[in-house]
Amino acid sequence: MGVIETRNVTYTYPGAAKPSIVDVSLNIEKGEFTLITGPSGCGKTTICRCFNGLIPHFYQGEMKGETIVAGLNVSEHPIYELAKHVGLVFQNPENQLFALSVEKDVAFGLENLGVPREEMRKRVDWALNLTEMYDLRERAPSELSGGQQQRVAIASVLAMQPEVVILDEPTSFLDPLSAKKIFEVIRDLNRKLGITVVLVEHRLDLTARYADHIIVMDEGKVALDGDPHEILRSEEARLIGIGIPKATRLYQILKKDGLKLGNTIPLSSEEMASMLTEALKDG
């Protein structure tokens, strides 16, 4: 059984005319880096709220089906208990930060878990260094820029070192180089500590290369689910309108032109460049 499993989950927000997610069944294995993507309003954020119990505990509404995370049925366990296993970085960092200093925000979750002081200090500093926020640790989060707030939100989840980290467009306010660095930090934690990562993103140009598993949602349903190379190769993915990385797009166009290129579809510019280098050599 995966670390996250949903069985036929359908959920309707209070007052909404129709469900935001419909009959979603998916399975995410421990240690995987999973990318969830799909058109705006397709239910990506809603499914993430199921993974940490915000649905059904915080958002009322009507839920059918089951979500099992780290062996716990989220309907039967309160949010604070789930929080030991699952950390969620929200789309909008302002919804997450509230303490008077960056440091206190990052320490908050650890205090709640009753982590000893020494250990807490160590983990807070570690998370602040990873996200390059250590020098700003005494500033008030409300005074920071959107990008800096996103770093704090990420740090406060990483400090908890949960088994599963869910990130909902976590770097949208960051400049491209900073975003790339953050994704690399997350990738390293995924590889070295075996933390399961679920990332919600539209920008596959930046993120497809990190994924072991891609789930494409469309109109509240799981439309595609599988290996990144297979998914990005598929005609369905293009039709749903997900942003195929430009390197992948160029590969597809050149293949259609009859160019001899390798069969593994590239997900990054480096992969595409080395394929083209081969082709240009052989010519």
Place this chain on the structure above:
Amino acid sequence: MIVVKDVHFTYPNGIEALKGISLTVQNGEFVAIMGQNGAGKTTLVKQFNGLLKPTKGTVLVDDVGTTKVSVATLARNVGFVFQNPDHQLFSESVEEEIAFALRNFGFKETVTKKRVTWALNLLGLTQYRKTSPFMLSGGERKRVALASILAWNPRILILDEPTIGQDYQQKEKLRQFILQMRTQRKTVIIVTHDVEFVAECNPRVLLMRDGQIIADGEATETLTDTEVLTKASIVPPQIAQIFLHLPNMKLPKNVIDVYEAREILLKTLERKSK
């Protein structure tokens, strides 16, 4: 036309966000402002609609200094869509949100209705007409914020991070819309980190770092200049990255478009096979 002359700006907390900016944006131009977090991009565009006034130097919008007129007067001509839609939205329904400014500007109720319908349709929000903006997804709220500004048809449009939370199709619609604005001689200025979007739109690009403009030119030039991009904390678009990685075979380095890349590569391979 916007004319910025040696503008400096210091926030009340002493942070000097703009350090001598000079710049002219002609009517009908499409400009993308990019650069590091904290480089001063948002501070700069807030000068254009008078939300912030220069500490030193002048900003002229259509020949009038921004210190001489109120933000309300400027707003009629300069529409500003914030980075975070939650800083902007407050109404009970999407429809009310879009109608709000129109009523404030004194449009007749029949015109207001027409404009609201037009904006809802343009941004694919018609089905949410009666919905509370706060029930919508992040990407959808962003589009409501945009619709509420577009509805009053300002001559200069400033969009702070318009592509956040938008999927590929929404971005394509936005691109088409900006092109349409340009044909009407309207000015569009975007602040963005979305390199791929900029590569597809091919606007004039300004790169900022530490309160200054460090590059100003065509996207094909600025987005392929690795030295200046690194300074601005920008990663080149994927197509440019591919060409930067390719061995030196007299291939051009300033390519950002997929179809241009295809033509160059096919020609090169054809030449080689002869």
